[in-house]
Amino acid sequence: MNTKSRFLTIFSVLVYTFLIFPLVIITAAAFGANDYLKFPPEGFSFKWVANIFEVEMFIRTFKISIEIAVFGTFLALLIGIPAAYILSRYQFKGRNFLQGLFLSPVLIPAIVFGFSLLKFLIIKMQFPVYTSLLIGHTVVILPYIIRVISSSLESFDYSIEEAAVSLGAGRIKTFFIIVLPNITSGVIAAFILAFINSFNNVPISIFLTGPGVSTLPIQMMSYVEYYFDPTIAALSVILMLMTAILMFIIERTLGLSFFTK
Amino acid sequence: MALLNLKDVSVAYGDNVVLKDFNLNIKKGDLVSLLGPSGCGKTTTLRLIGGFIQANKGKFIFNDKDYTKVPVHKREFGFVFQSYALFPHLSVFDNVAFGLKLRKTPKGEIKKRVMEMLDIVGLADYSKRYPKELSGGQRQRVALARALVIKPDLLLLDEPLSNLDAKLRVKMRVGIRKIQKELNITTVYVTHDQEECFSISDKVAVMNEGVIEHLDTPQNIYDNPKTEFVANFVGFENFIDLSLQSKNEDISTYNSKNGRVFKVKSTNINSNKETIKGAIRPEEIKIVNKGGDNKDENTLDGIVGISTFLGKEYQYMVDTEVGKLLVNGNTNKRYKEGEKVKLYLPKEKMVLV
Numbered sequence: 100m101n102t103k104s105r106f107l108t109i110f111s112v113l114v115y116t117f118l119i120f121p122l123v124i125i126t127a128a129a130f131g132a133n134d135y136l137k138f139p140p141e142g143f144s145f146k147w148v149a150n151i152f153e154v155e156m157f158i159r160t161f162k163i164s165i166e167i168a169v170f171g172t173f174l175a176l177l178i179g180i181p182a183a184y185i186l187s188r189y190q191f192k193g194r195n196f197l198q199g200l201f202l203s204p205v206l207i208p209a210i211v212f213g214f215s216l217l218k219f220l221i222i223k224m225q226f227p228v229y230t231s232l233l234i235g236h237t238v239v240i241l242p243y244i245i246r247v248i249s250s251s252l253e254s255f256d257y258s259i260e261e262a263a264v265s266l267g268a269g270r271i272k273t274f275f276i277i278v279l280p281n282i283t284s285g286v287i288a289a290f291i292l293a294f295i296n297s298f299n300n301v302p303i304s305i306f307l308t309g310p311g312v313s314t315l316p317i318q319m320m321s322y323v324e325y326y327f328d329p330t331i332a333a334l335s336v337i338l339m340l341m342t343a344i345l346m347f348i349i350e351r352t353l354g355l356s357f358f359t360k
Numbered sequence: 361m362a363l364l365n366l367k368d369v370s371v372a373y374g375d376n377v378v379l380k381d382f383n384l385n386i387k388k389g390d391l392v393s394l395l396g397p398s399g400c401g402k403t404t405t406l407r408l409i410g411g412f413i414q415a416n417k418g419k420f421i422f423n424d425k426d427y428t429k430v431p432v433h434k435r436e437f438g439f440v441f442q443s444y445a446l447f448p449h450l451s452v453f454d455n456v457a458f459g460l461k462l463r464k465t466p467k468g469e470i471k472k473r474v475m476e477m478l479d480i481v482g483l484a485d486y487s488k489r490y491p492k493e494l495s496g497g498q499r500q501r502v503a504l505a506r507a508l509v510i511k512p513d514l515l516l517l518d519e520p521l522s523n524l525d526a527k528l529r530v531k532m533r534v535g536i537r538k539i540q541k542e543l544n545i546t547t548v549y550v551t552h553d554q555e556e557c558f559s560i561s562d563k564v565a566v567m568n569e570g571v572i573e574h575l576d577t578p579q580n581i582y583d584n585p586k587t588e589f590v591a592n593f594v595g596f597e598n599f600i601d602l603s604l605q606s607k608n609e610d611i612s613t614y615n616s617k618n619g620r621v622f623k624v625k626s627t628n629i630n631s632n633k634e635t636i637k638g639a640i641r642p643e644e645i646k647i648v649n650k651g652g653d654n655k656d657e658n659t660l661d662g663i664v665g666i667s668t669f670l671g672k673e674y675q676y677m678v679d680t681e682v683g684k685l686l687v688n689g690n691t692n693k694r695y696k697e698g699e700k701v702k703l704y705l706p707k708e709k710m711v712l713v
Contacts, residue, residue: 262445264432266459280449
């Protein structure tokens with residue numbers, strides 16, 4: 100018993116070190132005075148953080164990333180909530196097929212999926228790059244939305260809806276005044292999860308970006324190809340902070356356990 | 361005449377037939393229970409009346425109107441669910457007010473009616489609480505108030521007490537009956553608890569495999585069950601094969617396989633078959649001393665087997681020539697295993713099915 104728990108402690112410490120150490124290096128390097136990524140850094144400076152705001156493309160792609168993430172998530176919620184509702188409440192022919200279809204973007208390698216979106220949306224359908232990017236992100240985050248919403252619908256007793264209907268509310272009205280208010284935590288969780296996924300996405304975005312339209316992660320990749328300075332490290336620290344703040348909000352409102360259910 | 365009328369209704373899920381050519385009539389103001397083991401179709405019947413499931417065949421007439429195709433939210437029936445199904449995000453007041461708000465009742469009237477109803481169920485002080493802050497019994501009463509406040513044409517209760525502890529169940533069923541009588545509201549009550557349903561119902565429909573085996577007053581079902589299934593369900597645990605000797609208006613005579621003569625009340629004969637089963641409750645069989653001065657009529661010889669203590673009485677498994685019988689005996693004396701006894705089966709306590 101005791102040896103087992105000691106082994107477990109050592110194991111956990113190792114895992115966490117492995118996870119956290121690279122982040123520590125990045126953070127330290129971000130505030131170094133060197134002109135290139137170096138650890139341990141020499142000196143201390145905020146100049147690389149300041150430099151982020153000097154690179155105009157970072158600001159522009161940051162805005163695009165946020166836009167795509169917000170709109171994409173909204174679109175995915177609009178499609179995903181009704182889809183999750185129907186999948187969890189009705190038995191019909193082809194239900195399993197639909198379920199598989201909605202979850203397929205997670206199963207197909209993202210790079211393959213991105214490439215086929217490029218082929219179809221931009222080359223075949225001749226959609227503008229921005230529209231294609233939005234569609235691509237919407238599709239790829241849809242499975243997360245459906246998964247999270249479905250799980251909160253499953254824990255919501257169906258007879259509560261039946262009670263509302265028996266008291267005179269139609270099916271659609273029941274959905275808005277009874278179901279939706281009771282799955283808000285699921286909707287918030289789905290929103291944040293989808294937002295983070297879209298904001299961090301590379302494999303889809305890399306195929307669906309073009310002249311003037313790019314996302315922050317793609318811009319960061321192309322920056323690294325040409326420059327070795329710690330600007331990217333500084334930017335990474337800021338992104339980490341952003342995610343941490345979002346997670347903090349989730350923890351405070353829903354509890355992180357929501358995602359492990 | 362009848363307020364509610366199910367006519368030759370059939371419900372099936374694929375090959376699984378739940379109700380077949382089902383008929384049920386309920387008079388206005390009555391509380392009718394559907395009683396039966398799980399899977400007998402009682403909940404299906406209730407949900408069919410409520411409109412949550414559609415019949416494959418047959419008609420549902422309510423108040424002389426065809427309700428077969430009327431959707432749930434247009435039926436004006438109050439439904440109380442086993443899980444109570446309260447709206448978790450609304451207070452007790454808003455839960456009860458829900459149906460009235462949908463009916464665009466003026467605010468002042470909503471307040472008045474909701475508080476009146478909460479008063480009836482004894483929860484007037486809890487109107488601002490949320491469902492999760494209430495005990496099981498309180499939730500149950502909120503569910504009842506919510507269903508009743510819309511003055512429904514029919515009240516449907518689906519095992520409303522099954523999630524409560526034994527003492528509360530007894531208290532609540534009296535409460536339900538009282539309110540039902542006060543408001544004179546026709547009620548269909550689904551339960552698998554025999555005592556619960558006998559204690560509050562005007563009529564009980566004992567169901568088995570999608571068919572009503574016996575619909576009658578609780579007293580009649582208890583004393584004179586019509587079929588073997590119903591007899592068994594209401595506690596007639598002993599069945600003896602009998603064949604008819606002579607039938608008279610008052611008392612009829614039957615023979616058991618081992619040649620004993622059994623006299624029974626003719627009103628207790630529920631089947632015209634030549635060979636029939638005589639049913640009797642364990643507590644109605646009397647153990648009489650061997651070699652006593654009883655005539656041989658309505659008696660059996662047996663050997664005591666395993667005995668168990670029921671609290672009020674002992675119960676013996678007695679091996680007789682016509683099979684093993686369960687017999688209750690008082691606690692003055694405990695018969696030993698292997699002891700020979702004579703059993704007396706009073707004629708007015710035997711039912712033939």
